[in-house]
Amino acid sequence: MAKLLNMKLNYKGKILDFVREGKDIKKKFFIGSNKYLFWQILDPNFPDKHLFITEKGNKYYMQLPPGAKLSCAKDGDPVDSTYLTKNNILQGTELQLRPDMTGTVAIAPEWEISYEYKEPWVSVLTPEEKQIVAQYARFSEPSAMERFNRNIMMLFVFLTVVFIIVFQAFLKPKDSFDTTVEEKLATLQKAELVRVEEANVEGSTFEEQASGTEDVPAPEAAANAKPNANAGNTGGTAANAGAMFGIGAFDPNATSAAAPTIRVATLTEGFAASRPGGGGGSGPGAGGGSGPGAGVGRTSSFDPNAKVGFSSDLGKIATNAPSVGGSSIRPKEGSFVNVAGDLRKLAPSGVAFGLTSGTNKLVSSFKSQNVAQVSEASIQTAAPEARARYETISSTVKARQSQITAIYSKYNAILPFSGSATIRMLISSSGRVQSVIITPNGQMPVEFLNEVQTLCESWTFNVNENSDYTFTARFRKG
Secondary structure, eight states, X not given: OOOEEEEEEEETTEEEEEEEBTTTBSSEEEEESOTTSSEEOOOTTSOSSEEXXXXXXXXXXXXXXXXXXXXXXXXXEEEOHHHHHHTTSEETTEEEEOTTEEEXXXXXXXXXXXXXXXXXXXXXXXXXXXXXXXXXSSOOOXXXXXXXXXXXXXXXXXXXXXXXXXXXXXXXXXXXXXXXXXXXXXXXXXXXXXXXXXXXXXXXXXXOOTXXXXXXXXXXXXXXXXXXXXXXXXXXXXXXXXXXXXXXXXXXXOOOSSOOOOOOOOOOOOOOOOOOOOSOOSSBOOOSSSSOOBOXXXXXXXXXXXXXXXXXXXXXXXXXXXXXXXXXXXXXXXXXXXXXXXXXXXXXXXXXXXXXXXXHHHHHHHHHTTOOXXXXXXXXXXXXXXXXXXXXXXXXXXXXXXXXXXXXXXXXXXXXXXXXXXXXEEEOTTSBEEEEEEEEESOEEXXXXXXXXXXXXXXXXXXXXXXXXXEEEEEOOO
């Protein structure tokens, strides 16, 4: 068997560690004062990292560190440096390690490294050593308590495994998939649909007649009206109260069949004044005499029969500030919303808004080009070549729907309303929105729909083909 290189690290004559070829010594082996090295030399004068052993052509060479002292022996006989140099064993600071030689290198004070080649060996035990190992190399016999604890643990593990098997086989509920993913999405979208025909006032207990008028009984008939004998105390009291106020047909338990619709109108009021008259005239004065004459005061050109004229110099008249003092306390709640336009105009529910002749021509043009109308719920069923394009449009619309919500919050603060709107966008191949068709689901202010339409027409999308996309915007009272 071939011999292998072995090295030992000695400190003050005592062995600290040893390494062997193939296990610790491979292509390169480093030593030094660096703490991250396998062999650390605790000497501040020793290099931080030194390449000590290298392999060249299946032979190992030792790189002697600066100031090292070398002593070698061949076949047990010491040799000097002249012999090593003459036989090309030592060349400068490089020492060839041969199997027939041994050596010791003093690399630092009190630090030495010795090397030699040895054959690998396996320790074989004698019969006496085997008997000793058999006697002591075994576990001790467990006590009664240890055996009991072990049996309890094994029983617990066994019962746990049995329970898991029974649960998986009989007790675990099975998942059922009765519908496809597309059907489930369609069901969820139908559940979220909010249809509001008109704004209702909650809490009203008055019923409106079909003709829009209400018959009020005479006070005498109301006074003679008898309360319902079957009604409770609360109902009777309410009925009597209705008779007292001349509405004998009032039923407190009735519900409104058609609650009145609230309309909010904003009016603008102003004022105007005539300019005061100019210089003196020939009229009666304000002098101290008792008869008419040239007065010493200014005369007025006021004519009570003249029509009121509007002057642009109102600022010269209204020069006094209000006499009401302000408050230094900042209000905690409330906000001011400025909305231009007439909010009394409501768009009818279910009728397309913003549909013009130009829009109709554009719709016909898209149909002639076989541009399919795709909604947010039918993207997955669209043609594969158009699916990615409409998914891009859908993600962009979802990211911008907060802009529509902001417009709704502004108008809802003045005229509360709710419902939903179906918005259809006709997008050109350049990505710009050419036309927007809005179909409100519920009565909504025309000014609100105009602003939403203007917003959607300002959007652009990253597409390169004509697209017809429809999505739904829902508006709920906050």
